[in-house]
Amino acid sequence: MSAVVVSGLSKSYGSLRxxxxxxxxxxxxxxxVLLGPSGCGKSTLLNAxxxxxxxxxxxxxxxxxxxxxxxxxxxGIAMVFQSYALYPTMSVRKNLSFGLRVRSVPRAExxxxxxxxxxxxxxxxxxxxxxxxxxxxxxxxxxxxxxLVQNAKVFLFDEPLSNLDAKLRTxxxxxxxxLHQELGxxxxxVTHDQIEAMTLATRIAVMRAGVIEQYAAPDDLYxxxxxxxxxxxxxxxxxxFLRGRMAVGDQLSVTVGDVTLPLNGYRFTSTPAPGQxxxxxxxxxxxxxxxxxxxxxxxxxMEPMGADTLGWFxxxxxxxxxxxxxxxxxxxxxxxxxSLMAEHASLFDAASERRL
Amino acid sequence: xxxxxWRQRVGRIGLYALIAWICLFFSIxxxxxxxxxxxxxxxxxxxxxxTLPASPSIASWVKAWAHACTGLKCGGIRVGFxxxxxxxxxxxxxxxxxxxxxxxxxxxxxxRGANMIMLLLLLCAFIPYQVILYPLVKMESTASxxxxxxxxxxxxTVLGLPVMALLFRNFYxxxxxxxxxxxxxxxxxxxxxxAFVMLPLSVNILIVATILxxxxxxxxxxxxxxxxxxxxxxxxxxLNMLSTTSTGEIEYNVNTAAALLTALPPLLIYFLSGRYFxxxxxxxxxxx
Numbered sequence: 097m098s099a100v101v102v103s104g105l106s107k108s109y110g111s112l113r114x115x116x117x118x119x120x121x122x123x124x125x126x127x128x129v130l131l132g133p134s135g136c137g138k139s140t141l142l143n144a145x146x147x148x149x150x151x152x153x154x155x156x157x158x159x160x161x162x163x164x165x166x167x168x169x170x171x172g173i174a175m176v177f178q179s180y181a182l183y184p185t186m187s188v189r190k191n192l193s194f195g196l197r198v199r200s201v202p203r204a205e206x207x208x209x210x211x212x213x214x215x216x217x218x219x220x221x222x223x224x225x226x227x228x229x230x231x232x233x234x235x236x237x238x239x240x241x242x243x244l245v246q247n248a249k250v251f252l253f254d255e256p257l258s259n260l261d262a263k264l265r266t267x268x269x270x271x272x273x274x275l276h277q278e279l280g281x282x283x284x285x286v287t288h289d290q291i292e293a294m295t296l297a298t299r300i301a302v303m304r305a306g307v308i309e310q311y312a313a314p315d316d317l318y319x320x321x322x323x324x325x326x327x328x329x330x331x332x333x334x335x336x337f338l339r340g341r342m343a344v345g346d347q348l349s350v351t352v353g354d355v356t357l358p359l360n361g362y363r364f365t366s367t368p369a370p371g372q373x374x375x376x377x378x379x380x381x382x383x384x385x386x387x388x389x390x391x392x393x394x395x396x397x398m399e400p401m402g403a404d405t406l407g408w409f410x411x412x413x414x415x416x417x418x419x420x421x422x423x424x425x426x427x428x429x430x431x432x433x434x435s436l437m438a439e440h441a442s443l444f445d446a447a448s449e450r451r452l
Numbered sequence: 453x454x455x456x457x458w459r460q461r462v463g464r465i466g467l468y469a470l471i472a473w474i475c476l477f478f479s480i481x482x483x484x485x486x487x488x489x490x491x492x493x494x495x496x497x498x499x500x501x502x503t504l505p506a507s508p509s510i511a512s513w514v515k516a517w518a519h520a521c522t523g524l525k526c527g528g529i530r531v532g533f534x535x536x537x538x539x540x541x542x543x544x545x546x547x548x549x550x551x552x553x554x555x556x557x558x559x560x561x562x563x564r565g566a567n568m569i570m571l572l573l574l575l576c577a578f579i580p581y582q583v584i585l586y587p588l589v590k591m592e593s594t595a596s597x598x599x600x601x602x603x604x605x606x607x608x609t610v611l612g613l614p615v616m617a618l619l620f621r622n623f624y625x626x627x628x629x630x631x632x633x634x635x636x637x638x639x640x641x642x643x644x645x646x647a648f649v650m651l652p653l654s655v656n657i658l659i660v661a662t663i664l665x666x667x668x669x670x671x672x673x674x675x676x677x678x679x680x681x682x683x684x685x686x687x688x689x690x691l692n693m694l695s696t697t698s699t700g701e702i703e704y705n706v707n708t709a710a711a712l713l714t715a716l717p718p719l720l721i722y723f724l725s726g727r728y729f730x731x732x733x734x735x736x737x738x739x740x
Contacts, residue, residue, distance in 0.1 A: 143633075146637060167636070169637060169638065174637065175633070177630040179630050181628060181631050181633065181634040182634075183634075183648075184652075184653060185652035185653060186652075194640070195637070195638030195639055195640075198638055198640050242638075246638075
């Protein structure tokens with residue numbers, strides 16, 4: 097059962113088309129992340145689902161009901177904003193209960209729900225403070241609490257962690273994941289941070305220029321990106337891209353520079369033409385040092401990252417990174433042989449930038 | 453001392469001399485008026501206006517307030533004072549609240565043609581009243597409120613609207629849009645958001661608006677003269693009638709006392725609220 101269904105959604109600001117015919121079914125209980133660079137339309141899409149943004153065409157259904165023309169408050173949603181948007185003059189308690197009082201929920205019920213949310217988010221002792229007396233992390237909790245008390249069908253998060261410092265962000269990420277598992281609610285979450293997306297989401301929709309490039313589970317997105325853009329955007333350190341040509345022969349292989357790489361074990365989704373220009377994408381963890389490797393590389397420098405070290409190599413005209421075991425990376429100089437694990441690679445048509 | 457230090461010292465002396473001169477320039481007329489208001493009629497007649505009162509007396513203040521005659525009525529300037537109060541209070545409340553709501557609507561709600569409205573308001577704020585006096589009089593008499601308390605209050609409210617709306621709009625534009633979004637999702641409508649979210653944040657700007665309108669309306673002469681009608685002449689108009697009365701001798705001491713009485717309320721407001729005034733203006737100018 098789908099909690100939210102967006103179909104054929106379009107929106108423009110003047111001549112700029114920010115959303116182009118978006119269709120997105122979101123399953124009940126899903127944690128869906130809208131991921132993309134700034135200006136890709138992800139926040140606009142979220143605001144459209146919330147009803148805060150007028151749309152030109154398309155239909156938005158929430159919980160099986162067409163809510164396209166409904167007011168935000170009549171859609172069964174709750175929202176957490178990037179700037180928290182707490183009411184500055186109200187205490188935390190009033191912030192949490194404002195929406196309920198507006199909806200004339202009985203007093204006892206309001207108190208019960210506020211207590212429940214405050215306990216869940218560990219902000220009970222802050223209930224009588226004003227937002228200005230809270231730290232960033234505490235404000236964030238209050239903002240989440242304000243959404244939780246609503247008993248909404250769908251929770252919308254607009255970059256809720258981007259105003260927090262790195263440590264707090266990691267903590268809140270875990271907190272959000274816990275909340276999602278504990279409450280089993282449907283969440284639509286906007287972020288430009290791919291790590292946040294990978295760690296939180298059950299499904300990720302990667303957006304670019306008003307279009308959803310790929311909508312898939314985090315693992316699928318990471319392992320089999322559908323487009324060159326997704327491949328480059330998701331994953332840190334980033335994927336290596338090697339320009340080459342499909343080689344002619346009895347076995348499918350790619351010629352990069354003067355090296356021919358066999359594509360044993362690669363699962364093609366379409367049949368490439370011989371001589372077709374392609375881009376071979378390979379993640380750093382799938383580039384390995386091996387004495388019988390196919391590629392000759394000159395050691396450039398090492399980036400120790402703790403658990404592993406990112407090694408950079410000059411292979412012909414390409415600069416290739418490899419995720420190495422720190423011990424192996426230490427003292428590595430001169431020329432080395434590298435092999436690429438073709439079964440984990442991604443092959444894209446150079447023209448359409450789609451996966452082959 | 454070095455030449456540089458000399459130069460600095462001379463410059464400083466010059467600066468203070470200039471400031472002192474400017475202060476004198478502005479305060480001498482005021483001092484003359486204050487001194488005159490405490491003199492007796494005989495003193496006013498016989499001595500120079502620059503002498504201080506020999507035996508200061510508040511007799512002329514009492515007379516100006518309670519007994520001075522304008523035409524045939526001798527109720528003093530207090531009649532005008534109370535008229536001004538009756539005009540002031542509803543005018544300020546109306547113009548400030550209408551301006552606040554307009555500014556709020558223009559800043560946080562998608563109003564059709566909002567930019568056009570803004571432009572018109574801006575234009576209206578710069579139109580001299582004299583230009584539109586005649587049509588205003590015609591409109592008011594058509595609505596049969598010309599020359600009444602309702603008439604003058606309407607004029608003050610309408611003419612105050614452009615500046616008030618711009619002031620509030622600029623203030624509300626500085627408040628985060630997400631506050632309104634959050635409140636809309638919480639189910640609050642236009643008025644509830646205004647009352648519970650925006651107004652509590654508007655204390656400073658409300659004080660600024662109230663001061664601007666209070667001093668503006670209190671000091672108004674032209675509109676009061678034309679629109680208030682005979683029974684509601686504000687203090688400024690009555691002051692003029694008092695001082696231009698041509699019968700009998702001119703009582704400068706009473707006139708000056710009456711003038712000071714008229715100028716007192718806005719002065720008091722500036723003194724009491726100057727702090728908020730500066731704070732509010734900058735709050736509106738920079739951001740929320």
